[in-house]
Amino acid sequence: MKLIAALPARAASLSLALMAAMGTITTTPAYSGDASPEALVNGLNAVFGQHNARASHAKGLCVKGTFMPSADARSLSKAAQFTASVPVLGRFSMGGGNPKVPDTARPAPRGLAVRFDLGTGKSSDLVMLSTPMFFAKTPEQMLGFLQARVAGADGKPDQEKIKAFAAANPDTTKQSAWLASHPIPASYAGTSYWAVHVFTLTNAEGAATIVKFKAVPQTGEVGMTDDEAKAKSPDFYGEDMKQRLAAGPVSFDILGIVGEKGDPADDPTAVWPEESRRSVKLGTIAMTAIEADAACDAIIFDPANLAAGISGPANDAIFAVRSAAYAISQSRRTK
Helix, strand or coil: CCCCCCCCHHHHHHHHHHHHHCCCEECCCCCCCCCCHHHHHHHHHHHHCCCCCCCCCCEEEEEEEEEEECCCHHHHCCCHHHCCCEEEEEEEEECCCCCCCCCCCCCCCEEEEEEEEEECCEEEEEEEECCCCCCCCCHHHHHHHHHCCCCCCCCCCCHHHHHHHHHHCHHHHHHHHHHHCCCEECCHHHCCEECCCCEEEECCCCCEEEEEEEEEECCCCCEECHHHHHCCCCCHHHHHHHHHHHHCCEEEEEEEEECCCCCCCCCCCCCCCHHHCCEEEEEEEEEEEECCHHHHHCCCCCCCEECCCEECCCCCHHHHHHHHHHHHHHHHHCC
């Protein structure tokens, strides 16, 4: 597989210019490394094929609603979404680059991406997974993970190559082990979602707090067994969501899991022990209706698209590469 060694400067500049025009504040650190954003998108395409869809989380469901901040949110952050209720656009999704992956797939993490509409063309994004960790610590590790899974001449990946890579890179086994040990989500609305990176919240007085964001379904988590999954249709999540929304909003509480001294802030494969960490409710997202796919397809849900009062990690190499990789993926699917 031929991989391009560096992201063209024009693509990176375009991504930054678009975010600047939107009035957002981005906190993406400078990226440097062998596994360029374009190489990562190529790697995803090599594993899943090229489709007129996102390179990752290709299959999704677009929704809309509102976010209502809690009384405690403003004490941690001055971000606009924590000062008043704002509209949101959301996208539930299935992990991986296959737009036809069945909703019953066990190894795929589910996703929830949210855009907070702050008015006057400004926005802030929150991108989350149904696991508390990412599957790679660095872009190089992510690229190696993908390369090990490229199908051979027989149309199947080499299992020995996959095992060898996992043995040499144990961090890449954490997410799959977590997914294997938990039930398959029975609904997009019945699973928790985590933003796998560490963020810094700053309030109006300048006090800073490091947190990990988590979305918790108000109706509780609902899973299903492998046998129960066999009885479901490949696209049952969409119908389930329509039925739920017909009965009322689908709501998630957004929590800030507060970090302590020594908690890793630059490793998206690391998990903080939530049971021993203070948790602050920052507000509630209430999804109220299905939205046209075009509304979500037209934008990038970018973890680095952040309002003043929220900043991303300075030394997280995966966080650093995401904005440019998403811009490349969008440019390909909109051609």
